[in-house]
Amino acid sequence: MKILIDVTRLVSRFMDGRLPTGVDRVGLAYVQHFGAQAQAVVRWAGRLWVLPRAQSAALFAWLAAPVQPRGAVWIVARGILAGGWLQDVAGYILLNTGHTGLHEDAYVAMLRKLGVRPVFVVHDLIPITHPEYCRAGEDVKHRQRMRHVLSLGYGVVANSQATLDDLSQFAAQSQLPMPPAVVGLLAPGPAHCVASTCPVDAPYFVVLSTIEPRKNHVLLLQVWRRLVEQFGEHAPRLVVIGQRGWECENVVDLLERCAVLKGFVIELADCPDEMLVTYLHHARALLFPSFVEGYGMPLVEALALGVPVIASDLAVFHEIAADIPEYIDPLDGLRWAERVMDYAQPNSESRAAQLQRISHFKTPSWGEHFVKVDGLLARLGEG
Secondary structure, three states, X not given: OOEXXXXXXHHHHHHOOOOOOHHHHHHHHHHHHHHHHEEEEXXXXXXXXXXXXXXXXXXXXXXXXXXXXXXHHHHHHHHHHHHHOOOOOOXXXXXXXXXXXXXXXXXXXXXXXXXXXXXXXXXXXXXXXXXXXXXXOHHHHHHHHHHHHHHHOOEEEEOOHHHHHHHHHHHHHHOOOOOOEEEOOOOOOOOOOOOOOOOOOOOEEEEEOOEOHHHOHHHHHHHHHHHHHHHHHHOOEEEEEOOEOOOOHHHHHHHHHOHHHOOOEEEEOOOOXXXXXXXXXXXXXXXXXXXXXXXXXXXXXXXXXXXXXXXXXXXXXXXXXXXXXXXXXXXXXXXXXXXXXHHHOOOOHHHXXXXXXXXXXXXXXXXXXXXXXXXXXXXHHHO
């Protein structure tokens, strides 16, 4: 089977020196799985370029270890000069793993001109179902993305049944047919890393995500303010791991200007995998108070490391982890405070009980994911 992988998002982010997000980790997993048989597609200078196999292999290798940020430019340039505009790829499967370009009619027109058969990984429909948590106008863009997924896609890979259900509902509302689809849960990212010594000299908790409204950092920071006021030096610490996103001014104000939180809340905007694993490994629990999620990679990463999770009571979390985490309504600040102080104790029975439940957690694997994807591609190849 002839396969193309659109790596535009990965190349752009890594050239800017950005650390991989959950979406990026998915793209890297697809490169690793299909790279030996695939060619790279890059959008550059207003068009899509299909790199010959030699340059594709070089670009895939660079993505695995982008130590020289500008190295991708020379690889892509050599690929174009070696015939990147002459590739006849009609009928090839094209994998788009990150919603890249899908809101643009020009991108869709280029895919149609190439004559490829797109298969899209859909991560969530949150801008459509919960636009209040996203940038203004993102709902319009995402509706366009999903319409193109449905009208152009030969197949869909959803990261959860919850996401696939949302997409199916959107298809029905839009009176568009659903392409063949599979659900492939996502494996945790930094599984290869080993934790080092505990980085905090006190019991602490971790929240891991980009700082944006739907992640509900405000609740945790207000909970922590109350805990510090109530317990003083005996209050646990909170480690906030993740880059600052959009419409998060109130969170930034608390992080930068709330004197009560100084010394009790640690912000780590850039956290390499080794450091992330270390902070998770020694935490009393991962805290995940989101209002809505399409998947929940931090939950999987924590449970895979044997770390307890206190999370919002969301259907997708139950789908992934059943009754293992401790679930709380994302608006119930008093309950969050009570559970945090319970789990902070060295003899916490609740935490011990969750550790026992974690022993039954089955970590999603990329092997299982790609069994589903390979099966879908095989069916498409027969069509």
